[in-house]
Amino acid sequence: MKLTLHVWRQKNAASQGKMERYEVEANEHMSFLEMLDVLNEELIGKGQEPVAFDHDCREGICGSCGFVINGVAHGPMPGTTVCQLHMRHFKAGDELYLEPWRASAFPVVKDLVVDRGAFDRIIASGGYISASTGSAPDANAVPIPKKYADLSMDAAQCIGCGACVAACPNASASLFTSAKISHLGVLPQGEPERRERALRMVATATAEGFGNCTNIGECEAVCPKGIRLEFIARMNRDYIQASWLQRQESSAGGVG
Amino acid sequence: MSTATTALAGKAARDVRFLDSTIGKKVVMAITGVILVGFVIGHLLGNLQVYQGPHALDVYAEKLKSLPPLLWGTRIVLLISVGLHIWSAVTLAGLQKRARPVGYVKLKPVTSTYASRTMYWSGPILALFIVYHLLHFTTGQAHPQFVEGKVHQNLVLGFQNPLVSASYILAMLMLGMHLYHGVWSMFQTVGVNHPKYTPMLKKLAAAVSAFLVIGNISIPISVLAGVIK
Missing domain, CATH: 3.10.20.30 (Beta-grasp domain)
Known part of the structure; x- marks a missing residue:
C-alpha cells in the first residue's frame, strides 16, 4: 500500500x-x-x-x-x-x-519527539508515598477491599505518554495528574498525604505551563489506557478539600 | 494572639492560592454558574405568565418592583456572579493561550461536543446579548416604543420586529448550547463524578437546556404568529 x-x-x-x-x-x-x-x-x-x-x-x-x-x-x-x-x-x-x-x-x-520532563516534575512534587520501604511487605498484610484496589489499578494504568495533553484544547495535564494522584490516594498507604499531594501536584502542573480542565473529555477518548474523567473529579475533590480543610502544623500540637 | 494571627495569615494565604489555582477558578465558575442557571430558570417561569393574558406580566412586574430588597438583592447577586464568571473565564482563557502557543495543522475532535468546544464563544455572545436585553426590555434605550411599566406591550411591540425576534432566538440557542455543557460540567468541576450519577447529570443538562430554549423561543415566535397580542 x-x-x-x-x-x-x-x-x-x-x-x-x-x-x-x-x-x-x-x-x-x-x-x-x-x-x-x-x-x-x-x-x-x-x-x-x-x-x-x-x-x-x-x-x-x-x-x-x-x-x-x-x-x-x-x-x-x-x-x-x-x-x-x-x-x-x-x-x-x-x-x-x-x-x-x-x-x-x-x-x-526534534521532529516528533517532545520533552516530557514536565510530567516527571509533576510526579516528583507529590506522586509518592513517604514511608520507609524496607523489604517488600507481605501481600495482603494491609487488607484493601477489591473495589478500591481496582480503582487504584485503573488509575495506575497511566503510562505517562502525554496523549491527554496533546488532545486537550487547553493543553491541560489534568488527566495525567489526576491518575497519579488517585492511584495513591485511594489506598491506605497513600491516604495520609492525599490532600497535600493534590495541592503540590496541581500547583506544579500549572507552574509547568499546562492549561486548565474544561471537562471536554478529549483526553479520556484518546487515552491508550482508558483513564477516566472520574479521576479528574476526584483530584478536584482532593484539591478543594485540601485548600479549605487542611490544618496548619503547630509546634504545640500533639504533645498529649 | 500570635497563634491566631498566624492562623489567619495562613487561611488568607490559602484563599488567595485557591483563587490563583486553575481548579479554584473553575470552582468559582461552577458556583456562579449554578446561581445564573437558577436565575434563568426562574426568569423563564416568571415570563411564561405572558400566556395568561395581557395583564399578567404587568402585575408580576409590579409585584417584583414592590419588593425592593428582593429585586435589588437579586440584581446585586447576579451582577457579582456574572462578574466572577467572566473573571474566571478570561483568566483561564489567557492560560489556555499560553499552554498551546503552536496549534495543530490537523485537529479532529473525537468525543467532545460542539457545545463544550465553543464555551469561549457562546459565553461572550451571551454577555453581549444580556447587555442588549437589559437596554431593550429593562431600561428601554434600545426599544423605540418603550413605555415604563407596560411590560406586556413592550414585549409584544419589541418582538413584532422580526430582526429583534431573530436575535433573541439566536441568543437562546447559544444559551442552550452553553448550558448543555455547563450544567453537567459544573458538577464535574466540584468533584461530582460517579458512574451512577454522571449519565443522569448529562441528561439533566440536556433537559434544562431544552426547557430554556423551547420556553424562551416560544415567546417571540408566539408574538410573530399573533398568538400573543
Whole structure:
C-alpha cells in the first residue's frame, strides 16, 4: 500500500519546523512505527536525516511513543498507543499528517519527539508515598477491599505518554495528574498525604505551563489506557478539600 | 494572639492560592454558574405568565418592583456572579493561550461536543446579548416604543420586529448550547463524578437546556404568529 505522509520536521528545539511530504510503500502487517522505520531506511539510503520519533517497548506499555495522526493523538484506533496501531487500519492512498504533541510544557526536541520532563516534575512534587520501604511487605498484610484496589489499578494504568495533553484544547495535564494522584490516594498507604499531594501536584502542573480542565473529555477518548474523567473529579475533590480543610502544623500540637 | 494571627495569615494565604489555582477558578465558575442557571430558570417561569393574558406580566412586574430588597438583592447577586464568571473565564482563557502557543495543522475532535468546544464563544455572545436585553426590555434605550411599566406591550411591540425576534432566538440557542455543557460540567468541576450519577447529570443538562430554549423561543415566535397580542 502506498501512503502519503506529511510529517513535522524540526531540526532542534531552537529551529523553526515545517510539514514535509513523503511517499512510503507499506504493507498491512506492519505496525505504524515499522512503516516509519521503512521510511527512515529510505531516507538514510538517500543520505537524508531520518524522522525522529520516540519509541521503546513497542508493546503499548512503556509510554515512550506517541504523536498525532490526522488530528488524533495516537491515531484513529481507541485504546492503543501508536506502536500498537497497525497498518491494516489504513488503506492505500491514505494521506496522513503526523505532528508532535503540542504544548508549551512539552517543547519539541526534534521532529516528533517532545520533552516530557514536565510530567516527571509533576510526579516528583507529590506522586509518592513517604514511608520507609524496607523489604517488600507481605501481600495482603494491609487488607484493601477489591473495589478500591481496582480503582487504584485503573488509575495506575497511566503510562505517562502525554496523549491527554496533546488532545486537550487547553493543553491541560489534568488527566495525567489526576491518575497519579488517585492511584495513591485511594489506598491506605497513600491516604495520609492525599490532600497535600493534590495541592503540590496541581500547583506544579500549572507552574509547568499546562492549561486548565474544561471537562471536554478529549483526553479520556484518546487515552491508550482508558483513564477516566472520574479521576479528574476526584483530584478536584482532593484539591478543594485540601485548600479549605487542611490544618496548619503547630509546634504545640500533639504533645498529649 | 500570635497563634491566631498566624492562623489567619495562613487561611488568607490559602484563599488567595485557591483563587490563583486553575481548579479554584473553575470552582468559582461552577458556583456562579449554578446561581445564573437558577436565575434563568426562574426568569423563564416568571415570563411564561405572558400566556395568561395581557395583564399578567404587568402585575408580576409590579409585584417584583414592590419588593425592593428582593429585586435589588437579586440584581446585586447576579451582577457579582456574572462578574466572577467572566473573571474566571478570561483568566483561564489567557492560560489556555499560553499552554498551546503552536496549534495543530490537523485537529479532529473525537468525543467532545460542539457545545463544550465553543464555551469561549457562546459565553461572550451571551454577555453581549444580556447587555442588549437589559437596554431593550429593562431600561428601554434600545426599544423605540418603550413605555415604563407596560411590560406586556413592550414585549409584544419589541418582538413584532422580526430582526429583534431573530436575535433573541439566536441568543437562546447559544444559551442552550452553553448550558448543555455547563450544567453537567459544573458538577464535574466540584468533584461530582460517579458512574451512577454522571449519565443522569448529562441528561439533566440536556433537559434544562431544552426547557430554556423551547420556553424562551416560544415567546417571540408566539408574538410573530399573533398568538400573543
